[in-house]
Amino acid sequence: MSEARGGLVMDVPKSRWPAWLDVAQSTSGLLLALFMWGHMFFVASILLGKDAMWTVTRFFEGYYVFGTPHPWLVSLVVAAVIALFVVHGALALRKFPADYRQYRALRRHMKGMHHADTTLWWWQVVTGFALFFLASPHLYIMLTQPGSIGPYGSADRVWSDGMWGLYLLLLLAVEFHGGIGLYRLAVKWGWPGGGQTARRRLKALKWGLTAFFVVLGLATLGAYAQIGMEHAEHYGERYEPGLEGGR
Amino acid sequence: MTAPNARRPRQLRIEVLRHNPADAASVPRLQGYELTEAPGMTLFIALNEIRETQDPSLQFDFVCRAGICGSCGMLINGRPGLACRTLIQDMDPHIRLAPLPVFELIGDLSVDTGKWMRAVGERLEAWLHGAAGADVDRMEAPMDPDLADAIYELDRCIECGCCVAACGSAQMREDFVGAVGLNRIARFRLDPRDGRDDGDFYELIGDDQGVFGCMTLLGCQDVCPKDLPLQTQIAFLRRHMARRGFGGG
Numbered sequence: 001m002s003e004a005r006g007g008l009v010m011d012v013p014k015s016r017w018p019a020w021l022d023v024a025q026s027t028s029g030l031l032l033a034l035f036m037w038g039h040m041f042f043v044a045s046i047l048l049g050k051d052a053m054w055t056v057t058r059f060f061e062g063y064y065v066f067g068t069p070h071p072w073l074v075s076l077v078v079a080a081v082i083a084l085f086v087v088h089g090a091l092a093l094r095k096f097p098a099d100y101r102q103y104r105a106l107r108r109h110m111k112g113m114h115h116a117d118t119t120l121w122w123w124q125v126v127t128g129f130a131l132f133f134l135a136s137p138h139l140y141i142m143l144t145q146p147g148s149i150g151p152y153g154s155a156d157r158v159w160s161d162g163m164w165g166l167y168l169l170l171l172l173a174v175e176f177h178g179g180i181g182l183y184r185l186a187v188k189w190g191w192p193g194g195g196q197t198a199r200r201r202l203k204a205l206k207w208g209l210t211a212f213f214v215v216l217g218l219a220t221l222g223a224y225a226q227i228g229m230e231h232a233e234h235y236g237e238r239y240e241p242g243l244e245g246g247r
Numbered sequence: 248m249t250a251p252n253a254r255r256p257r258q259l260r261i262e263v264l265r266h267n268p269a270d271a272a273s274v275p276r277l278q279g280y281e282l283t284e285a286p287g288m289t290l291f292i293a294l295n296e297i298r299e300t301q302d303p304s305l306q307f308d309f310v311c312r313a314g315i316c317g318s319c320g321m322l323i324n325g326r327p328g329l330a331c332r333t334l335i336q337d338m339d340p341h342i343r344l345a346p347l348p349v350f351e352l353i354g355d356l357s358v359d360t361g362k363w364m365r366a367v368g369e370r371l372e373a374w375l376h377g378a379a380g381a382d383v384d385r386m387e388a389p390m391d392p393d394l395a396d397a398i399y400e401l402d403r404c405i406e407c408g409c410c411v412a413a414c415g416s417a418q419m420r421e422d423f424v425g426a427v428g429l430n431r432i433a434r435f436r437l438d439p440r441d442g443r444d445d446g447d448f449y450e451l452i453g454d455d456q457g458v459f460g461c462m463t464l465l466g467c468q469d470v471c472p473k474d475l476p477l478q479t480q481i482a483f484l485r486r487h488m489a490r491r492g493f494g495g496g
Contacts, residue, residue: 013450014449014450014453014454015454016453016492016493016494018453018454018455018459018492019449019453019459019488019489019491019492019493020492020493021459022459022485022489022492023489023492023493094455095462097419098419102418102419102420105348105418105419106415106418106419108418109348109415109418110415111325112322112325112326113325113326113413113466114325114326115326115413115464115465115466115469117463117464117465117466117469118415118464118465118466121415121462121463121464184463187463187465187478187482188461188463188482188485189482189485189486190478190479190482190483190485190486193479195476195479196468199465199478
């Protein structure tokens with residue numbers, strides 16, 4: 001087949017890169033979305049009590065393997081998530097409207113069509129763009145201060161450090177972006193098959209999961225804010241099981 | 248309960264985006280037409296009535312009047328559809344029409360889908376390969392009926408252009424082959440008389456102008472007047488082309 005290079009038409013096989021990039025975009029998105037679901041359950045452990053959240057934190061710090069906490073293990077996971085985030089963002093950027101003409105064409109098309117999946121794609125672009133700015137500060141803090149994660153440390157961050165606003169927007173952006181993305185991923189690769197009926201069910205499931213994780217996320221953020229408010233006078237103090245009984 | 252045909256006829260207002268690119272003085276404008284709804288009236292019948300009784304200069308295409316030729320595709324209240332398959336009784340009496348985007352405008356609601364389709368067909372080499380030198384006097388090898396049905400299912404495409412006009416990717420990127428192009432590849436990939444393998448098809452659609460350019464906005468699937476399983480076919484091709492890109496069969 002011929003490809004134009006520098007004005008010359010050469011008889012070279014088509015590059016394999018587009019296939020790799022397409023699969024890499026889907027895979028990185030899938031891993032990030034699955035990570036976010038797991039992440040939500042881990043942080044939501046605060047709803048079961050401070051001890052439950054402390055146990056989850058210590059688990060990821062290797063406390064139950066090494067006998068002592070190693071927060072750098074959390075940094076390693078965060079570094080991997082950052083790598084995935086950068087790869088996914090770079091690959092997804094290829095699909096964004098690249099100039100004003102493309103932007104106008106898409107917006108006009110979307111407004112005329114009144115088509116739910118086209119509109120959802122637009123929201124996926126908007127939330128994805130927002131995530132560049134919303135997720136980056138959070139990831140950097142988790143990378144550099146993994147030891148601060150805990151019932152009091154996280155609650156202080158949410159309330160006394162004023163991060164609740166960023167986390168609220170981050171929650172909404174992640175859940176909508178990830179929910180729409182997983183749904184699109186399934187349809188894009190033809191899973192689970194079954195045509196339009198399966199697609200309708202998949203979409204209902206997608207909205208159900210998004211609603212569940214947004215509600216869980218809001219409840220979790222509320223719980224940290226509540227603890228943060230109550231703990232504001234002892235800002236900086238780290239939680240240890242049994243600490244509250246002594247105070 | 249009142250019988251549907253006993254309903255008082257509605258007054259329709261049909262607004263058409265009019266423009267004649269061949270006339271240098273023509274400026275794109277919306278022109279409104281009033282007419283009375285008739286029982287079982289399709290948009291195609293309404294447009295013909297307008298042309299016959301109000302404005303003979305109104306341009307739009309039609310041949311078959313039965314959703315077979317694919318000529319009367321247009322934007323109906325912003326969505327691509329066939330005028331002959333659109334029943335006005337299901338719609339609000341205020342209807343807005345525009346030509347299909349992406350395709351070259353001939354005038355008013357008439358666009359040159361044929362030019363676009365031919366270019367994509369040539370680019371995708373949408374014909375049987377490996378049949379050169381075949382003995383046309385010899386009886387064709389029998390084909391499994393299920394396979395013949397599967398090929399026929401994809402051959403039902405009438406190339407009306409609605410899927411291309413409904414595609415967000417095609418709006419942004421003019422060189423995207425669209426669902427109609429990918430459907431053609433899926434059709435020839437099924438055909439045992441075509442000698443091409445996935446390596447050959449990868450050369451045709453294994454890039455962002457082909458199957459990897461589809462962003463799964465699903466407009467094609469949802470507007471196709473023939474209810475073709477376009478998304479299923481694109482997903483199928485995507486899996487096979489990705490496997491090919493990774494060096495597999």
